[in-house]
Amino acid sequence: MAPPATLVRSARHLWQCQWRLLMGGLGPADGQGRYRRPAGAFTSLPPLPEDAAEAGSHVLIVGRSCPWAHRAWLTWTLRGLAASIDTVVVVPDPDAGRWRFSEAFEGCSTLIALYRRCGADPGARATVPALYSRRKREILVNESARLIELLNAWPAAPGAPDLAPPDDLPAISTWRERLQGEVNDGVYRCGFARNQAAYDEAEAALFTALEDVEASFAAQGESGGGWLCGGSSPSLADVVLFPTLIRMELVYAPLFGCSRRPLWQLPRLWEWRRRFHALDGVAGTCFPTAWRRDYFGALFPLHPSAIVPAGPDLATLVGSPSPAAPAAPHR
Ligand SMILES: N[C@@H](CCC(=O)N[C@@H](CS)C(=O)NCC(=O)O)C(=O)O
Incomplete structure (x- = not known):
C-alpha cells in the first residue's frame, strides 16, 4: 500500500532540510544557490625550482x-x-x-x-x-x-610537445578561461546547484560552450590539425577539456544532470575525444571503475543509496568513430 500523502510530504520536507545542510559540506553556494568552488591553499605559480631536472626531486x-x-x-x-x-x-x-x-x-x-x-x-x-x-x-x-x-x-623528455607554444598562447588562454568556468567547473555547477534556476543557468552555459567547441572544429575544416587551438599537437586547452569530457557518460550525465545532448551528437568533439585518448600514455590515466565508485559512492547528498551503476564501457566511447558520423559513401 502507498504511504499516506502527509507522510510523503513531511519526509520530503525533512529530507530537503537535511539535503541543504549536507550540500553545504560539498561546497559553498552564493545567495542564488549557485555552487562556488572554494579557493585553495598554495595557489600562485611558483618559479621553476633549481632542482627541477633532478631525478625524483x-x-x-x-x-x-x-x-x-x-x-x-x-x-x-x-x-x-x-x-x-x-x-x-x-x-x-x-x-x-x-x-x-x-x-x-x-x-x-x-x-x-x-x-x-x-x-x-x-x-x-x-x-x-x-x-x-x-x-x-x-x-x-x-x-x-x-x-x-x-x-x-619543466625540463621535458626529448621530443615532448610544448603544450603552450607562444604563437598559440592567445587562443589557448581564451579557450582555457572559458572551459574552466563553463565546462570544467560547469559540470559541478550543474551537479552541486541548490535549486532549479542555478542548475538551468549552469547547464545552458555548459552545452553552449560544448556546441561552440564543436563549431570551432567545424570551422577548422579538414585543414585543421585536429586540436582545439588548431596546432598539429594538443595544447593545454585540449588537456583541460579531456578530463571533463571523458567522465561525461560515466558520471556527469547520470549524476550531475549533464545529459541534454549526448556527446555522440557532437561528432567532432566525439572524434577529438577518441583522438586524445589514443595519445601515448593517456589511457593509463583513465580509471572508469574508480571514477564511478568514487563519485557514486562518495557524493552522499546527490546519491544516498551509494549504488554504483554499471557501464558504459569506456571502450565504446573512445574505440570507434562517432555513431552519428555520416557513413562513408559506397563506391
Ligand atoms: N582548485 C583546485 C581544486 C581541486 C579540487 O577541488 N580537488 C578535489 C578533488 S576533485 C579535492 O581534492 N577535494 C578534497 C576536499 O575538498 O577536501 C584545482 O583546480 O587544483
Missing part, C-alpha cells in the same frame, strides 16, 4: 577520480616528466571525507596531515593535485590551472 600527488588532478597527470604524461617527478596516488576515505595515502608519505597517512605539516591554514581543504618538493619538504602549488603551466615549463 618532486612528487605529483593525484587522485584517480579528480578531474583537476587528471589534467596535471596528463600534462606530466605528455611532457614525459617521470624522470624528475614521481607520482603518488591518494585514495578517498568516503566516511572521513578526505584523501589518504596508501602507504605513509613523508610520515603522513592523510593528505590533510601533509598539508598541515607544510603550513596550510588550519581551515584549508587538502586537495589534489599538489606538487611536493622533496628537498624543501613543501607543497609548491596545488592549483591545477597553475600547476599545468609549471609542468609545461
Whole structure:
C-alpha cells in the first residue's frame, strides 16, 4: 500500500532540510544557490625550482577520480616528466571525507596531515593535485590551472610537445578561461546547484560552450590539425577539456544532470575525444571503475543509496568513430 500523502510530504520536507545542510559540506553556494568552488591553499605559480631536472626531486600527488588532478597527470604524461617527478596516488576515505595515502608519505597517512605539516591554514581543504618538493619538504602549488603551466615549463623528455607554444598562447588562454568556468567547473555547477534556476543557468552555459567547441572544429575544416587551438599537437586547452569530457557518460550525465545532448551528437568533439585518448600514455590515466565508485559512492547528498551503476564501457566511447558520423559513401 502507498504511504499516506502527509507522510510523503513531511519526509520530503525533512529530507530537503537535511539535503541543504549536507550540500553545504560539498561546497559553498552564493545567495542564488549557485555552487562556488572554494579557493585553495598554495595557489600562485611558483618559479621553476633549481632542482627541477633532478631525478625524483618532486612528487605529483593525484587522485584517480579528480578531474583537476587528471589534467596535471596528463600534462606530466605528455611532457614525459617521470624522470624528475614521481607520482603518488591518494585514495578517498568516503566516511572521513578526505584523501589518504596508501602507504605513509613523508610520515603522513592523510593528505590533510601533509598539508598541515607544510603550513596550510588550519581551515584549508587538502586537495589534489599538489606538487611536493622533496628537498624543501613543501607543497609548491596545488592549483591545477597553475600547476599545468609549471609542468609545461619543466625540463621535458626529448621530443615532448610544448603544450603552450607562444604563437598559440592567445587562443589557448581564451579557450582555457572559458572551459574552466563553463565546462570544467560547469559540470559541478550543474551537479552541486541548490535549486532549479542555478542548475538551468549552469547547464545552458555548459552545452553552449560544448556546441561552440564543436563549431570551432567545424570551422577548422579538414585543414585543421585536429586540436582545439588548431596546432598539429594538443595544447593545454585540449588537456583541460579531456578530463571533463571523458567522465561525461560515466558520471556527469547520470549524476550531475549533464545529459541534454549526448556527446555522440557532437561528432567532432566525439572524434577529438577518441583522438586524445589514443595519445601515448593517456589511457593509463583513465580509471572508469574508480571514477564511478568514487563519485557514486562518495557524493552522499546527490546519491544516498551509494549504488554504483554499471557501464558504459569506456571502450565504446573512445574505440570507434562517432555513431552519428555520416557513413562513408559506397563506391
Ligand atoms: N582548485 C583546485 C581544486 C581541486 C579540487 O577541488 N580537488 C578535489 C578533488 S576533485 C579535492 O581534492 N577535494 C578534497 C576536499 O575538498 O577536501 C584545482 O583546480 O587544483
